[in-house]
Amino acid sequence: MSVDASIALLAWYAVDKRRLPWRAEPGEVPDPYRIWLSEIMLQQTTVAAVRPYFEKFVTRWPSVEALAAADYGDVMAAWAGLGYYARARNLLACARKVAEAHGGRFPDTEAALRALPGIGRYTAAAIAAIAFGRRAVVVDANVERVVSRLFAVDEPLPAARERLYALADRITPERNAGDFAQAMMDLGSAVCTPRAPECGRCPLASCCTARAAGTQSLYPRKAPKAPKPRRDGVAYWLEHDGHVRLVRRPAKGLLGGMLALPTDAAPAEARWREAGSVDHVFTHFALTMKLLCAEADSRPHEEDAIWWPIASIGDAGLPTLFARLAARGTEWREAA
Incomplete structure (x- = not known):
């Protein structure tokens, strides 16, 4: 890609860039905290899904120091529904590391950023380029x-990733790397879309190898996906006196650190009745979770039990799977 093409891309971005709540407007200084927070939230998640969560977080915790001082349960509850919950655990760990070890200021180099919890190659490059103006190679999907498409790379993903990174490195300019990275991301989101790319609107159309061959829709090539394995599980809705028994899941593992219904074993001897099931797809497998419901004669006093008011179960911050199961539980109790 020539210098002229880079100039054309940046000119397109200046006019057509997305207005996003974490982006600095012309004349504003980029806020590393907002950029970091958005990049963590955007990992494997769409802009549309992230926007309300981002706005909720920055309203409640407007700085990295405020987030670092937040209660673990409050952060996990605020994250509920966004998925990939290890991100939330790392988010809090990273905020505390920045507050304690860096005086509340994010480091401005890729190497130092990658030493922080939850920050890998892509996220470190994005923060370094967008927040601090460093020349960094930013490569997302x-x-x-x-x-x-620009280079008609025939090797399929994911094996092609290092080659695509090297090609992106070749075309990343020494200056304006942050705007260049955001321009490339916006171009892929709005113009160079997975299906039916709008090549007539593309500022890079003249130097696109795939477009010249009429094969743009064939890229990127992807290796066939293996079918996801299916698993079955059981969750338990145990209620007493208008409250339901919740537990906090172990910090590591599936939905780690989140409030949830018990799943390992029945939490009490009771008359358990089935209340349907919920299908949910995780990254590596599909799950069918059956719900068993019962009413307890008394409230056991286990240390790990959290008895939550059923009337406000929507405020518990349950992850999507358990929020759907809780809806089944409330339907069961209304029909009982």
Whole structure:
């Protein structure tokens, strides 16, 4: 890609860039906290899904120091529904590390950023480029698609990732790397889309190898996906006196650190009745979770039990799977 093409891309971005709540407007100084928070939230998640969570977080915790001082349970509850919950655990760990070890200021180099919890190669590059103006190679799924078409990379993903990174490195300018990275991401999101790319609107159309061959829709090539294994499980809705028994899941593992219904074993001797099931798809497997419901004669006093008011179960911050199961539980008690 020529210097002229880079200039054309940046000119397109200046006019057509997305207005996002974490982006600095012209004349504003980028806020590393907002950029970091958005990049963590955007990992494997769409802009549309992230926007309300981002706005909720920055309203409640407007700085990295405020987030570092937050209660663990409050952060996990605020994250509920966004998925990939290890991100939330790392988010709090990273905020505390920045507050304690860096005086509340994010480091401005990729190497130092990668030493923080939850920050890998892509996120470190994005923060370094966008927040601090460093020349960094920022490659997300949108950029992979744009680069694969620009150079007609025939090797399929994920094996092609290092080649796509090297090609992105080749075309990343020494200056304005942050705007360039955001322009490439916006181009992939709005113009160079997975299906029916709008090449007539693309500022890079003249230098796109795939477009010249009329094969742009074939890229990026992807290796066939193996079918996801299916698992079955059981969750338990045990209620007493208008409250339901919840537990906090172990910090490590599936939905780690989140409030949930018990799943390992029945939490009490009771007359358990089935109340349907919920299907949910995780990254590596699909799950069918059956719900068993019962009413307890008394409230056992286990240390790990959290008895939550059923009338406000929506405020518990349950992850999506358990929020759907809780809805089944409330339906069961209304019909009982």
